[in-house]
Amino acid sequence: NRPTRAAIPVRGVPDLKSAIDFYTSKLGFTAGWDYPDPPTYASVAFGDAEIHLSEVADIKDTGTDVWLYLQVQDVDDFYDWLVSNGVEVEGPPEQRPWGMREIVATDLNGYRFPIGSVAMTTFITGASGTGKSALVSALCSAGIKAVDMDVVPNIARWLNRDTGTPSNWQPDAGEEWHGSHDWIVSTDRLSELLRDDELRVVAGLSTNQLEFVDQFDLLVLLQCSEMTFLQRIQERPENRYGRQRSERKRILGTYKQMEAEMLRAGAIPIDTDRDLDLVTRDVSDLLDQQLQP
Numbered sequence: 619n620r621p622t623r624a625a626i627p628v629r630g631v632p633d634l635k636s637a638i639d640f641y642t643s644k645l646g647f648t649a650g651w652d653y654p655d656p657p658t659y660a661s662v663a664f665g666d667a668e669i670h671l672s673e674v675a676d677i678k679d680t681g682t683d684v685w686l687y688l689q690v691q692d693v694d695d696f697y698d699w700l701v702s703n704g705v706e707v708e709g710p711p712e713q714r715p716w717g718m719r720e721i722v723a724t725d726l727n728g729y730r731f732p733i734g735s736v737a738m739t740t741f742i743t744g745a746s747g748t749g750k751s752a753l754v755s756a757l758c759s760a761g762i763k764a765v766d767m768d769v770v771p772n773i774a775r776w777l778n779r780d781t782g783t784p785s786n787w788q789p790d791a792g793e794e795w796h797g798s799h800d801w802i803v804s805t806d807r808l809s810e811l812l813r814d815d816e817l818r819v820v821a822g823l824s825t826n827q828l829e830f831v832d833q834f835d836l837l838v839l840l841q842c843s844e845m846t847f848l849q850r851i852q853e854r855p856e857n858r859y860g861r862q863r864s865e866r867k868r869i870l871g872t873y874k875q876m877e878a879e880m881l882r883a884g885a886i887p888i889d890t891d892r893d894l895d896l897v898t899r900d901v902s903d904l905l906d907q908q909l910q911p
Contacts, residue, residue: 627669627686631727634660634673640726641671644703645688646696664688686731693719693735700733713815738908739812741831742821742901743880744840745873746860747847749890749897750821753840756898757819762905767803767822768857770811774803774824793864800825808833818905828879836908837885838901839877844870846891 631637634657641647641662650661650668658673669686690696693711700707706724713719720734744750750766757764767773776785776799785799803824811820812833820834831837851860851869860869881887886904890897 628672629669629727629729630674631671632674632676634658634671636726637671638662644700644705645723645725645731646699686729688731688733690733690735693721693733696733696735697721713813719815736835738835739817739833740819740836740838740905740908741827741834742819742838742840743823743827743876743885744890745847745876746823746869747850747854748840748842749850749894750823750840751854751857752894753890753897753901754819754821756894757901760898760902762818762902763814763816764819764821765811765817767808767820767824770807772804773807773811774801774822776800777802787859789858789862791862791864793867796864796868802826803830805830805833823876828883831880831883836904837880837883838904839880839885839887840890840897841877841887842889842891 629637634652638649638652638660642649645664647662647664650663652660660671661668662671663669697707697711700721700723708722708724711719711721714734718734718736720732723731723733725731742750742753751768754764754766776787777783778785779798779800785795787799801824803822803826805826808820808830811817847869848860848866851857851866859865888897888900
């Protein structure tokens, strides 16, 4: 095999100076070298990708020429920026069946650019009382679409471990009941939820979560001391689970194994013994890093 370095597209343009200005000021490229003087040939770069522009007297059917696909960090933000720059865009971002969220823009010479970013979703889990619901609320306030599976209708339910039949949880359910029932998420219902192309974060805890974590691009594990999560369980007004002795026994008897399983699955641990603002900042930073090309 012969050594190779790169395949560089070359696009013919009627006015090199105007093309360079458009690519750099409107599309976010950076100018490279040009040749000769005055130049008729130049390079522009988009991240690590380079294209060449060649000034030609006549170009035909530029819209059907070779397309350049631009991958960006966040196509929604990029779309807003293009529109503010007066760039012609065929429509707002749309989720594609192949996993990309995309738009199509057109340059000053009629060349069309598909532009996209990968739609990425994060699963956040942790023992009861580690702060999943509070974090979801904080992320939503920061403009990040996040959902708590505990409040999504029909996505999870208690099932009898032996018979598979649904059961209704009661606050006074005893140890025998907890020893024979599991909190199970419907993987089909979860898949439907993940079709929301704006959804960035799903939070929750279930007995069967190792069966569906591969549907997510990033896993986050919230962790805090037993004293902290037991105190939060007693004080939280919206969720009574964990206040009974049998429920606390179940939580204390299962959370360490769950944490070990999630860490082996690649989850990133986040300490939630700290203020919620700090936890939200750290998780937001992880989401931003996830989008980096």
